[in-house]
Amino acid sequence: MNWIVRNLWLVPALPILAAGISALAKRKSRVLAASLAIGSMAISFLLSVCAFAHVLLLRSSGQPTLQFFNFRWFQFGNEWLSLGWVLDPLTAVMLVMVTFVGLLIFIYSVGYMAHDDNFMRFFCFLALFAGAMLGVIISNSLLLLFMCWEIVGLTSYLLIGFWYSNPKAAAAGKKAFIVTRIGDIPFFLGIAWLYAQSGTLLFYNNGAGFLEHSAISHLLAQTTATGICVATGIAILIFCGAVGKSGQFPLHVWLPDAMEGPTPVSALIHAATMVAAGVFLVARVYPLMSAHTGIAAALTTSTALQAVTWIGSITALLGAVIAVAQFDIKRILAYSTISQLGYMMMGLGVGGVSVGMFHLITHAFFKSLLFLGAGSVIHGCSGEQDIRHMGGLGKLMPITFVTYAVGMLALCGFPFFFSGFWSKDEILHAAHTWNISQAPYYMGAFAALLTAFYMSRQVFYVFAGSSRTTEAGAELAHGLAAPDAAGHHASDHDAAGHHAPGTPHESPSVMTIPLMILAAFALLLGFLGTPAWPWFQSFLDGTPAPVNFGAFSSGGMIPVMLSSSVIVLLGLGIGWWFYGRKPIKSADAPDNLGRLSPSIFSALGAALYFDAFYGATFVKLTTVLARVSDWLDRWVWNGAVQTVTYTIFGFAHLDNFLDRHVVNSGFDEGCNSVSRGGKLLSMLQAGRVQGYLKIVAGALIVFTILLLWKARI
Numbered sequence: 074m075n076w077i078v079r080n081l082w083l084v085p086a087l088p089i090l091a092a093g094i095s096a097l098a099k100r101k102s103r104v105l106a107a108s109l110a111i112g113s114m115a116i117s118f119l120l121s122v123c124a125f126a127h128v129l130l131l132r133s134s135g136q137p138t139l140q141f142f143n144f145r146w147f148q149f150g151n152e153w154l155s156l157g158w159v160l161d162p163l164t165a166v167m168l169v170m171v172t173f174v175g176l177l178i179f180i181y182s183v184g185y186m187a188h189d190d191n192f193m194r195f196f197c198f199l200a201l202f203a204g205a206m207l208g209v210i211i212s213n214s215l216l217l218l219f220m221c222w223e224i225v226g227l228t229s230y231l232l233i234g235f236w237y238s239n240p241k242a243a244a245a246g247k248k249a250f251i252v253t254r255i256g257d258i259p260f261f262l263g264i265a266w267l268y269a270q271s272g273t274l275l276f277y278n279n280g281a282g283f284l285e286h287s288a289i290s291h292l293l294a295q296t297t298a299t300g301i302c303v304a305t306g307i308a309i310l311i312f313c314g315a316v317g318k319s320g321q322f323p324l325h326v327w328l329p330d331a332m333e334g335p336t337p338v339s340a341l342i343h344a345a346t347m348v349a350a351g352v353f354l355v356a357r358v359y360p361l362m363s364a365h366t367g368i369a370a371a372l373t374t375s376t377a378l379q380a381v382t383w384i385g386s387i388t389a390l391l392g393a394v395i396a397v398a399q400f401d402i403k404r405i406l407a408y409s410t411i412s413q414l415g416y417m418m419m420g421l422g423v424g425g426v427s428v429g430m431f432h433l434i435t436h437a438f439f440k441s442l443l444f445l446g447a448g449s450v451i452h453g454c455s456g457e458q459d460i461r462h463m464g465g466l467g468k469l470m471p472i473t474f475v476t477y478a479v480g481m482l483a484l485c486g487f488p489f490f491f492s493g494f495w496s497k498d499e500i501l502h503a504a505h506t507w508n509i510s511q512a513p514y515y516m517g518a519f520a521a522l523l524t525a526f527y528m529s530r531q532v533f534y535v536f537a538g539s540s541r542t543t544e545a546g547a548e549l550a551h552g553l554a555a556p557d558a559a560g561h562h563a564s565d566h567d568a569a570g571h572h573a574p575g576t577p578h579e580s581p582s583v584m585t586i587p588l589m590i591l592a593a594f595a596l597l598l599g600f601l602g603t604p605a606w607p608w609f610q611s612f613l614d615g616t617p618a619p620v621n622f623g624a625f626s627s628g629g630m631i632p633v634m635l636s637s638s639v640i641v642l643l644g645l646g647i648g649w650w651f652y653g654r655k656p657i658k659s660a661d662a663p664d665n666l667g668r669l670s671p672s673i674f675s676a677l678g679a680a681l682y683f684d685a686f687y688g689a690t691f692v693k694l695t696t697v698l699a700r701v702s703d704w705l706d707r708w709v710w711n712g713a714v715q716t717v718t719y720t721i722f723g724f725a726h727l728d729n730f731l732d733r734h735v736v737n738s739g740f741d742e743g744c745n746s747v748s749r750g751g752k753l754l755s756m757l758q759a760g761r762v763q764g765y766l767k768i769v770a771g772a773l774i775v776f777t778i779l780l781l782w783k784a785r786i
Contacts, residue, residue, distance in 0.1 A: 077123050078140045081158045081211050084120050084168060085221070087113040088204035095197035106193040107183050110200040114176045117207065121168035128165040138162055138615060141213045141277050155275055159213035162613045163426065167210045167353060170434050174345040174441050175203045177587040181445050182337040184583035185452060195235060195335065202228035206346040210353065215264055215274040215283075218357075222260075222318070222350065226253050229347050233334040245330035252327040256317020263310030270295060270303055276357070284360045293366050301376075304364045308377035311358055312384075319351025319414045322388045326683050328411055332403040336448030339403055343410040344441035352417045352433050355381060356426045374509055378422045385418025386504075386513040391681075393523035397530070397666065398677035401458050402447045405531050408680075409484065410440060412520055416500055419513055424503030427610035431602045432496035434609070438598055439483035439493060442591035446477035449580040449588065450535060454542055460534040461660040467536035469577045474536050476588040481532055483595040485525040485645065488638040492599030497521065499602065499610075502633045518640055525644025530652050530666075538656030542577055604630055 091109035098105055131138045143157030179199065186195050205228060208221030227250075234246025268274055270292060271283040280287060292304035315321070320328035328348065332339055342348060355362060365375035374382070392412030399405045413436050421429035451458055453470050467474040483491040486498065501521070504514035579585070602609040604624040611618030625631055651665045667674035676682065 075127055075140070077120070077127050078160050079142055081120075081124060081142070081160055084117045084124070084172070084211060085204045085207035087117050088200040088207065092197050092201035092204065095193060095200065098193070100193055103192045106196040107179075110196040111176065111179045111183075113200060114172060114179050114203060117203075118169070118172035118176050121165070121172045124160055125165040125169050128160065128162055132162075132612070132615070139277060143213060143275060143278060154216070155214065155273075155278070156217045157213035157275060157278075158211040158217075159277060160211070162615070163353075163356060163430065164210055166430070166434060166609075166613070167349075168207065170437050171203070171206055171210065171345050171349075174437050174591075175341060177590060178337050178341050178345070178441060178445065179203075181340075181448070181584050181587045182335075184581050185337055185448055186335060189335075191235070195232075198228055198231045198235070199337070199341070202232060202341065202346060206350060209350050213276050213282075215267065215276070215358075218354070219261065219264060222314070222354075223257070225318075225347055225350060226250060226257070229253075229331070229342060232338040232342070233331045235334050235338065239333065241330075242333040245327075245333040248330050249327040252324050253317040256313050256315070256324050258313075259310040260314025260317075263307045263313075266303075266310065267307050270307070284358065289360060289364050292361070293364055302366065304361060305376045308358070308362045308364070308375075309380060312355060312362070312377060312381060315351030315354045315418075316384065317351070318354070319348045319418070320388075320411050321351070321384050321414065321418060322391055323683075325388060325392070325411050326680075326687060329404050329407040329680065332401065332407050336403065336444060336451060339407070340441045340444035340448070343407065343444060344437045348410060348414055349433055349437065352414065352421065352429060355418065355421050356430055359421070359426050362421075374422070374507070379509060380422075381418050382422025382504075382507070382509070382513055385415045385420075385422060386516045387415070388412070389415030389419060389520040390516045390523075391415070393520040393527070395677055395680050397523055397527040398664075398674050399527075400460055400678070402450060402460050402463075402531065402535065403444070403458060405460075405527060406440070406443050406447060409443075409524065409528070412524065413440065413484070416497065416517065416520070419504060419517060420500035423507040423513060424500060425614075427613040428499050428503050430613060431609050432493075432500055435483070435492040435496040435595075435598050435602075438591055439480045439491075439595040442476060442480035442588060442595055443484065445584070445588055445591065446473055446480060449473040449584055450477075450577075452580050452584070453577045455577075457542065459660075460531060461657075462541055463535045463577075464538045464542070464657060465536070465540035466577055469540070470536075470579045472579060472585045473588065476585075476592040477536070478532065479592040479595050481528045483599075485528050486521060486637065486641050487645075488634075488641065490596065492595055492597070494637070494641075495599035495602050498634055498637050499604075501637055502628070502630055505629065505633050518636070521637065522640045522644040525641045526648045529645050529648025533648065533652035534657060537653060539658065540577065541657070541660045 088110070091113035095102075095106045095109055128138050131140075139159070139161040141157055141159040143155050145153045146156045147154055179196075182195070182199065186192050189195060202225065205221045205224035209218050209225065212218035212221060230246045230250040232246075233249050234243045236242045237246070264274065267283060271288045273281060273283055273288070275282045276284045278285070282288065283292075289304065292307065293302060295303035297303060297306055317324045328343075331342055334342075362377045362381065363375050365373070365377075389412050392408045392410070392415060396405050396408035396412065399408060413432070417429045417432050417436070419429075420432055449470065450463065450466060450473060453466070453473070454463060457463065479491070483493040485491075486494040488494055501514060501517050504517055505511070507513060600606075604627075605622045606618060606620045607624075608618045610616075625634070663671075664674065679685070
């Protein structure tokens with residue numbers, strides 16, 4: 074076994090070790106914390122590159138690209154529970170992406186968090202977060218994956234609520250933790266059910282893993298009482314965990330609020346780690362997700378993948394619709410992330426692992442670029458996040474503007490030159506040929522139109538026209554930042570040590586250099602997955618990847634590409650018509666789109682009232698049930714316990730009375746009688762001769778008297 078396979082555990086272990094050392098170091102050890110986090114991530118990146126190169130070498134030599142290392146963890150009864158890690162093309166690609174993007178975000182964070190008092194704590198949490206995600210990626214055991222999965226959830230809570238003195242940040246951290254746990258409950262039930270049916274939680278184990286043929290066949294042969302195949306039931310339960318972690322409808326509500334954390338956290342969560350974990354989970358267990366039986370099974374899609382497709386399609390459209398009416402620069406990107414995650418799920422459902430994962434990889438680069446670019450804008454604007462109070466930043470922040478424009482065009486899928494075009498079009502093409510329904514294709518196409526529109530709207534608000542930051546500076550100075558359509562105020566970023574309100578300025582090189590590197594990847598990465606040379610797809614699928622320009626004309630590819638290009642250009646044109654044609658001059662001016670239908674725009678700005686609906690239904694129901702449970706606990710169950718307690722106490726007192734006054738008294742009196750009798754008898758055998766003579770004399774006298782009395786008679 075190759076050394077990199079045996080020592081693959083070092084990739085997540087190094088950031089986790091860095092987090093542990095930082096946690097034990099002194100609070101003011103800022104250089105140590107940053108050095109440990111960045112250094113550990115850099116070494117993990119190098120190890121990931123070695124792992125990627127090893128997979129490439131195996132592939133080029135015609136050897137199997139799947140290798141794993143398992144070990145026994147603990148024993149219960151006659152059974153051993155095993156854990157392990159796996160290296161395959163999926164693992165290799167994800168490791169390189171997470172470590173590389175994470176490394177750039179870590180470096181960027183040095184500048185962004187430079188003046189924060191809790192600088193060291195931030196890097197401690199950040200390193201633990203990255204290490205946990207890397208643990209999810211390498212796991213060859215669903216149990217080990219779940220353990221790392223929960224650490225990701227814990228660290229997301231710590232990082233989203235990092236500025237816990239801000240009530241909104243603290244609430245957002247709790248919300249993210251609770252909502253994702255809702256998805257994790259059925260995920261855990263699926264794990265337990267899977268172990269009960271297959272007897273293992275290892276993905277691969279020389280034919281004995283649950284993703285291998287024998288276990289899949291066994292799961293397909295079993296059915297539940299409702300007639301659902303066991304494999305389908307388990308797959309859907311596991312998918313629930315992905316729904317929560319990747320912000321899919323209806324558990325998407327935590328993800329926009331995650332913007333309350335520092336911007337590097339937003340970039341790491343939304344691009345490379347947490348939200349990607351759910352998509353990766355579906356890709357990892359894809360053999361289970363796609364398993365199904367029936368006539369012409371090879372020509373149909375499994376029930377689990379149909380659920381993945383429909384949930385992804387709804388999420389893609391929902392996120393895009395809500396994003397068009399947001400004013401917080403990070404919240405727009407958050408809803409964009411929700412939409413793009415929906416695309417990824419849809420891609421997995423209609424096209425397979427390579428289709429969904431290609432968009433995940435390209436999205437990681439251009440979305441991290443956009444979030445870090447938004448952080449640069451916020452940094453340059455002294456903490457302002459409301460796009461209405463920006464404007465004219467294209468001239469004042471040229472590097473940020475150019476790199477942000479690259480990320481924006483990649484996200485929109487601008488034709489031919491940006492990575493998002495190739496990855497998004499592959500999803501749309503697969504959806505167009507899906508044999509179940511054409512609805513996901515049309516939903517995805519409309520979401521693409523909205524994506525181009527709301528991103529052009531954001532760019533025109535932020536970078537075009539004249540500066541509107543003077544109004545924002547005055548409001549920030551007095552703590553009166555205007556709320557957005559959803560009622561959210563700009564975050565208190567000046568508390569993190571940002572500049573006082575004033576003229577916007579370009580960010581330092583420690584922040585702009587990562588932007589330029591990410592922009593280059595956002596431009597070039599898509600060419601690894603074009604129809605003419607689908608190298609990425611062939612790498613994951615293990616198929617040849619010859620250069621074939623004729624692939625553009627096969628399977629209806631050209632019509633989909635042309636229609637997608639028209640949709641993107643139309644969306645950009647509509648955005649220019651509403652926001653670029655006439656520069657926005659005042660922060661108080663009503664939104665041009667909002668003028669058409671203020672009520673609908675207000676509803677979209679309030680995220681279609683999902684939070685209000687959940688608050689009025691599920692949260693209130695949970696509150697009522699909690700109060701009922703409290704009442705039952707206090708007055709019913711506690712009353713029953715108290716009744717039993719007092720009854721037992723009563724019997725104890727009665728037993729004590731009987732023992733003392735009846736049993737003890739009778740026993741004591743008997744003992745006293747015996748004692749007195751014993752004392753009398755003991756007098757007869759005192760051992761003194763004088764006493765015996767007295768008794769004999771007395772007896773003789775009595776005997777003499779009796780004889781005389783009888784003789785007289």
